[in-house]
């Protein structure tokens with residue numbers, strides 16, 4: 001119990017005094033995950049929307065694969081990206097291993113299927129509503145996508161936030177491809193793991209609180225959004 | 235040049251191996267106000283959708299005076315359950331103009347005029363999804379008419395509406411007709427058919443049983459099924 005109280009107290013001071021290391025690590029976490037999720041959304045949202053309104057032979061199989069990819073273990077993604085980026089790997093010459101870029105790549109792979117899958121469901125429901133109208137109005141496929149993505153933007157934002165939640169809380173992949181290097185690739189989750197193993201509970205807890213605060217902010221955001229949607233406002 | 239008349243020859247629609255309508259052969263000239271009358275499940279919706287070109291036909295064909303692609307641009311359809319987009323009232327009404335690449339400002343102005351006409355002038359920026367049933371139906375009608383189509387298909391536009399909303403919609407339909415649009419309106423409301431109809435098509439079991447002027451039809455239909463329908467024996 002003593003450890004926890006001491007830890008909480010120390011964490012409190014680290015946060016209120018804006019400890020430089022804590023700030024640096026938190027900002028890097030945000031930078032990596034926001035970049036990764038922005039890219040993942042740019043891929044996942046249009047893909048999900050396209051999947052919702054397209055009819056092709058392997059559609060069901062594609063959706064099944066997508067849903068399976070959603071549960072991809074981050075460690076495995078990390079290993080996979082590591083092999084691609086390691087010096088002897090196909091992209092070794094780029095020298096990306098143990099850089100934030102490598103971490104972004106891993107998180108893009110982790111977040112994209114989730115965002116695509118949730119987007120697909122949201123757009124599929126909206127498409128069921130709009131189908132007859134959009135067909136009657138002779139819309140092109142492009143116009144349909146635009147209408148559905150625009151009118152479904154709240155749900156798509158929710159999908160993106162879910163992707164962000166998964167990315168920022170993830171440790172397995174970025175530990176492998178980022179290496180948790182001080183002042184370079186250390187982020188919230190990897191340093192919590194490190195500080196805990198070193199017995200630095202104060203810093204670990206402080207980092208943990210920041211991570212939790214971000215997670216709560218995300219959930220409040222999702223709630224606010226789905227709440228307004230239910231009342232029919234936007 | 236009008237896209238009408240439209241000719242249906244031996245059109246059939248089948249779903250899961252079951253014939254829903256047909257064979258239907260008929261010509262619909264321009265300028266009319268045709269009521270499609272018939273009991274539940276008769277095939278009214280399917281007939282309208284088939285003419286509009288959004289139903290997969292199993293046999294026969296539907297021919298307009300112009301190419302199919304050209305004809306599609308001059309028709310509107312108001313669905314039995316109005317499809318309301320998750321946007322403002324104004325953006326809903328303006329959407330067909332937006333699709334056609336009309337300048338934004340002019341489209342908004344036209345949509346605003348239409349909103350005034352249907353009594354939603356004060357609700358331009360309101361989410362259309364919160365409108366009442368009658369307001370939704372009027373909005374769908376305004377959205378259909380804003381492109382000034384040659385022909386409008388209306389599928390039971392006043393089902394579940396109260397008297398005042400029904401009168402508003404009937405007035406809008408009358409006005410559209412008087413402005414030269416061809417109207418095809420499915421209903422099983424006999425009062426509405428009498429009030430609006432110039433011509434009646436009676437359909438039952440997917441087949442057109444009778445087609446005559448409204449006057450002749452209501453004076454005494456030749457088809458036994460139609461007579462029973464008018465007497466309220468079948469609904």
Ligand SMILES: Nc1ncnc2c1ncn2[C@@H]1O[C@H](COP(=O)(O)OP(=O)(O)OP(=O)(O)O)[C@@H](O)[C@H]1O
Pocket residue numbers: 249250254272273274275276277278279280281314422
């Ligand atoms: N996808 C489908 N699969 C099988 N049967 C269908 C399908 N769609 C419609 N039907 C059947 O076709 C028949 C005609 O339907 P339609 O909706 O055209 O009738 P309607 O005259 O518009 O009826 P209502 O007055 O109830 O609107 C009905 O018996 C209906 O059950």
Ligand SMILES: [Mg+2]
Pocket residue numbers: 278279280314389390
């Ligand atoms: Mg119907």
